Structures are given as structure tokens and as C-alpha cells.
Amino acid sequence: MAAAPGLRTLLSLLPSVPWLRVFGPTPVHLASACLPRRLCSAGTKRSEPKPPVNPENESLLENLNLMGVDVMMARQRQPGVLRKIFTNEQGLAHFLQGKGASRKVIAGIISRYPRAITRSIDHLEQRWRLWRNIFKTDEEIVSILDRSPESFFRSSDNGNLEKNIDFLVSLGLNEKDLYRLLTTAPRTFSNSLELNKQMVEFLEDICAELGGQNPEQFAKTIISRNLYILIRSTKRVKTNIDNLRASLKLSDEELLALLQGHGAEILDLSSEYLKNNFNNLQQKMPSLGSRKADIKKLIVSYPMILYIGPDTLNSKLDCLIKGGITMKQILKKPKVLDYSTQNITERLAELQRVGYDLKKNGINILDSSRKRFVAKIEKLAASSSQ
DNA sequence: CGCACCGGGTTCTGCCATCTGC
DNA sequence: GCAGATGGCAGAACCCGGTGCG
Numbered sequence: 210m211a212a213a214p215g216l217r218t219l220l221s222l223l224p225s226v227p228w229l230r231v232f233g234p235t236p237v238h239l240a241s242a243c244l245p246r247r248l249c250s251a252g253t254k255r256s257e258p259k260p261p262v263n264p265e266n267e268s269l270l271e272n273l274n275l276m277g278v279d280v281m282m283a284r285q286r287q288p289g290v291l292r293k294i295f296t297n298e299q300g301l302a303h304f305l306q307g308k309g310a311s312r313k314v315i316a317g318i319i320s321r322y323p324r325a326i327t328r329s330i331d332h333l334e335q336r337w338r339l340w341r342n343i344f345k346t347d348e349e350i351v352s353i354l355d356r357s358p359e360s361f362f363r364s365s366d367n368g369n370l371e372k373n374i375d376f377l378v379s380l381g382l383n384e385k386d387l388y389r390l391l392t393t394a395p396r397t398f399s400n401s402l403e404l405n406k407q408m409v410e411f412l413e414d415i416c417a418e419l420g421g422q423n424p425e426q427f428a429k430t431i432i433s434r435n436l437y438i439l440i441r442s443t444k445r446v447k448t449n450i451d452n453l454r455a456s457l458k459l460s461d462e463e464l465l466a467l468l469q470g471h472g473a474e475i476l477d478l479s480s481e482y483l484k485n486n487f488n489n490l491q492q493k494m495p496s497l498g499s500r501k502a503d504i505k506k507l508i509v510s511y512p513m514i515l516y517i518g519p520d521t522l523n524s525k526l527d528c529l530i531k532g533g534i535t536m537k538q539i540l541k542k543p544k545v546l547d548y549s550t551q552n553i554t555e556r557l558a559e560l561q562r563v564g565y566d567l568k569k570n571g572i573n574i575l576d577s578s579r580k581r582f583v584a585k586i587e588k589l590a591a592s593s594s595q
Numbered sequence: 596c597g598c599a600c601c602g603g604g605t606t607c608t609g610c611c612a613t614c615t616g617c
Numbered sequence: 618g619c620a621g622a623t624g625g626c627a628g629a630a631c632c633c634g635g636t637g638c639g
């Protein structure tokens with residue numbers, strides 16, 4: 210508590226309360242430029258009972274509290290940051306405020322990723338500029354930071370970030386792809402260049418092994434179809450590919466086609482999860498009167514079925530069957546499984562109400578937007594009441 | 596005109612483990 | 618032995634509408 214009182218009070222007094230509206234040089238400069246020598250010698254070696262390691266920086270805690278940061282959370286996540294003597298919370302706050310972030314957003318960012326306050330203004334400005342190469346507005350970036358502070362702040366290596374962007378561009382990913390990538394999987398850009406390269410090379414190798422003619426194109430296709438690929442381990446992706454090949458007994462050609470098609474969308478799933486879903490499907494299908502060959506056909510034509518967890522999938526299938534739909538119809542139009550069980554249930558009830566014959570008319574009507582579905586029902590109701 | 600086909604949009608962080616450099 | 622940097626993991630679908638064809 211009373212450790213090094215002189216240092217703490219001085220530090221906390223200098224850039225005192227109204228600092229959130231401070232202009233110009235930010236506290237980190239003060240801290241690093243003016244304070245070090247005297248204060249360190251005066252403050253660090255106080256002869257207090259000496260708690261374990263370094264004590265927490267009281268004035269920092271005070272600042273964070275004033276800023277509305279959840280200090281408990283910050284402590285739990287990165288305790289070391291709270292012990293640092295020189296931090297840049299005020300500079301960071303000022304910087305983010307200038308980009309349009311609210312006090313609450315800023316507090317949330319620091320609470321969840323405390324290390325953010327160790328970044329210098331120069332670093333922040335440079336990194337922001339790099340992100341702005343891809344985003345059109347500051348608001349977009351702020352919203353990503355609010356969503357995932359770690360993605361922006363975890364790495365201090367701006368050079369690596371720049372190289373990553375160059376690398377991704379060199380793969381043939383266009384502006385829109387980069388935008389989608391940074392929006393949906395911002396962590397990709399904090400990966401080391403090496404890690405991203407490894408994944409790309411891995412994908413290219415897979416393509417070549419399977420006899421594909423254009424490995425570069427293949428890798429690019431997979432990435433743009435599945436934006437999460439680059440934040441997954443090659444181990445995971447490899448396991449999934451191996452499992453798909455083995456369990457479906459796919460030829461090289463079939464596998465290649467699957468991966469370049471919608472199969473890409475399930476490659477990032479946890480391998481255990483994917484395996485579970487496959488096993489469940491394999492158990493469930495025969496009980497609904499399907500053969501082995503049907504399972505393969507189903508997955509190849511609609512890989513997203515493996516994205517659906519066992520409980521959800523089973524209840525969805527049961528719901529369809531109960532509604533009088535045959536497995537054969539589902540196999541022919543698996544996309545009906547895209548829709549939630551709730552949605553399917555409601556639609557089946559509606560269809561029954563207007564006397565729609567699913568046997569005769571097929572189930573395509575279930576695979577349509579709400580607007581279209583409602584329009585169709587209205588028309589059917591009108592014509593049947595006439 | 597109605598329908599089937601198809602692709603697109605939304606979305607995915609927050610934690611822990613391990614290494615590394617000091 | 619620290620804090621920082623980085624890798625890796627679990628978690629788990631749903632919906633819309635353009636368009637071309639008959």
C-alpha cells in the first residue's frame with residue numbers, strides 16, 4: 210500500500226485528472242523523457258516489508274479506475290502490465306478518442322487487453338495507418354478493436370504486419386478479400402509472416418499432392434472461401450483433410466474438388482467436432498433408411514452438413530421427417546438443412562395449414578427467403594380460399 | 596412469371612501454453 | 618523468473634436475393 214509513496218504521488222500528480230482532454234505530448238513522453246532517473250533511484254528501492262515481486266503501480270491503478278477500466282479483469286488477464294512503472298494509458302486513450310472511440314469502448318479495450326497501454330503513440334499511429342490501408346474509415350477499425358482488442362494490440366511488430374499485407378496481396382487476394390479477412394479474422398494480421406506462409410505452403414502442397422494444376426490459385430480459393438483458415442493450425446486443417454479423405458474414401462480428384470468447393474468452409478472446424486459430427490451423421494442416416502453411399506453423396510454435395518452439431522442436426526432431420534418429408538427428398542435438396550429447426554417447424558405448419566402437398570410439389574419451398582416464403586403462402590392461401 | 600440454382604452476407608473471441616529475450 | 622510475443626485451442630448456423638431458364 211504505502212510502498213514508494215513519493216514516486217506514486219508524483220507520477221499521478223503530473224498528468225492529473227483532466228488528462229483525458231490533454232493535447233499534444235502524451236504522458237508516455239513525459240514518463241520516458243523527464244522522469245526516469247531521479248524517480249527510479251528515489252522510488253524503487255524503498256525498504257518496505259517487500260511484497261513478493263514488484264508491487265502494482267498505484268498511480269496507474271488509479272488512472273485506470275478513473276478511466277472506467279475493470280481493473281480486476283485487467284489484473285486477471287495481464288497482471289504484469291499493472292506493475293509497470295511507465296505506461297501510456299493516457300496517450301492511448303487520447304489516441305483512440307481522436308479516432309472516435311467512446312470512453313466506454315476505450316475502457317473495455319484496456320480491461321480486456323491491458324497490454325494495449327504499453328504501446329507508444331508512434332507505434333499506434335503507424336499501426337493505425339497500416340490498418341487504414343484496408344479500412345476506409347476509423348469507425349470500422351474502432352469497431353474491430355471493440356470487438357477484439359487483442360487482434361490489434363497483441364503484436365508490437367508493425368514491420369511484420371506490413372509484410373503480412375504484402376504477402377496476402379502477393380497471393381492474389383484483392384482489396385475486398387483483404388477487407389473481409391481483416392474484418393472477420395483480424396488475428397490473421399497479427400500472425401507472424403512465417404506462420405501465414407506455412408499455412409499457404411501447406412495448402413499449396415496439398416493441391417500439388419492431389420494432382421492439382423494450380424496450387425497458388427488453390428490456396429487463394431481456400432482462403433477466400435474460408436477466412437478463418439489462416440488463424441488455424443496446419444495440424445488442424447491437415448487432420449480435417451485427412452479425416453475427410455479417409456472417412457469418405459475420396460479419390461484425389463474428388464478430394465481436390467471438394468476442398469476447392471464448399472468443403473473449404475468446414476476445414477477450420479475443430480477436428481474432434483468435425484469427427485463427431487461425421488460419426489453422428491453416419492449413425493443417424495441408416496436409422497432413417499439411407500445407405501452408406503448416400504452419406505458420401507450428401508456430404509460431397511453439401512459439406513456444410515458437417516458444420517451442424519449432433520443435437521441440432523438430429524432434431525432438424527427428425528423435424529423434417531415428422532413433417533412428412535422423405536430422406537430421399539432431403540438428399541436431393543440438402544440445403545433445406547441450412548434453416549433453423551424453428552424456421553423449418555414454422556414453415557411446415559404453415560404449409561400444412563394451406564394444404565401444401567410436399568410429396569407432389571417437393572421441398573424446394575423450404576429453401577427460400579422469408580419474404581419469398583410468405584409471399585408464396587399468401588398466394589396459396591388466396592387461391593385455395595377462392 | 597415462377598422457380599431452382601447458386602453464391603453471398605453475417606460471423607470469431609478470449610483464454611491458456613510455450614518460447615524467448617532480458 | 619519476469620513480461621512480452623506468439624501459437625493454438627474450443628465454441629458451433631442461419632438467412633437472403635440475383636439471375637437465368639423454362
